[in-house]
Amino acid sequence: MSADDETRQLKAEADEPGWEVDPDDEWGVAVITTVGRQLKLRREAAGMRAAEFGAAVGYGEALIYKIEGGKRIPRPELLDKADDVLDAKGLVSAMKEDVVKVRYPKKVRDLAERESKAVELQLYDPLNIHGLLQTPEYARGLLLMRRPAYTQDEVERMVAGRMARQSIYQRDPAPELSFVLEEWTLRRPLGGRALLRPQLERLLEIGRMRNVELQVMPMDREEHAGVDGSIEVLKFGDGSAVGRSPVVANGRPVTDPKQLHILELRYGIIRAQALTPRESTALIEQLLGET
Secondary structure, eight states, X not given: OOHHHHHHHHHHHHTOSSOBOOTTOHHHHHHHXXXXXXXXXXHHHTTOOHHHHHHHHTOOHHHHXXXXXXXXXXXXXXXXXXXXXTTOTTTXXXXXXXXXXXXXXXXXHHHHHHHHHEEXXXXXXXXXXXXXXXXXXXXXXXXXXXXXXXXHHHHHHHHHXXXXXXXXXXXXXXXXXXXXXXXXXXXXXXXXXXXXXXXXXXXXXXXXXXXXXXXXXXXXXXXXXXXXXXXXXXXXXXXXXXXXXXXXXXXXXXXXXXXXXXXXXXXXXXXXXXXXXXXXXXXXXHHHHHO
């Protein structure tokens, strides 16, 4: 491979969707602007031109200018390489934590922040397999179906954010997680059967975790307490809680005890009407065998 070919390859790899700055995310813009300014100051202090610095870290000159100008989110590995190249003694690498968060949409960051502090989560989604259960491929397939269509950059940012939320499974101590899924969401091959099979396998994997209860609401139920839409209840270690449902407070998060009681009552009835966790596992295994 020639030097020109290698440069073009690096530019293409660095310029994949999902790393643009959301102009409506004020905190994100501020973080990336600050990071870009720091990189530029350190590069100039080291006496390096943008093209020279870019070659050293594997980026094209144009992308270096985008990053320094606060128009592009730098990859974490770029910051590590830049730290070495600029002999920053860890000061550039230290910016990775905030930079990684910026890539995720603001509403995803806010949701992930609440989920990261919860000790118990009760989750019901009547339309899709819940985001905390989705594989990256399945999540991307769903997002690509939305109309009006998301841009490719928006899709990649939302997939990345959704997958980052799944770090909840690595928490120690682990939170108690309860999911109720609709049977039809497990049968309908949204995005193609090639996406559905690994998604069913992922459900079985998560369902085996000791802190997870996964239940399926069968399609033949004649009574269903979830006809009003999704339910989300998060409980915290201090005894407080927050809930959300499209029919309560127009879908805004609520902490009022009366409203929380309504959500928990509905969720409890939904769980009682659904298959048990063992029956649900058997159904998912059956569907996997048919896929």
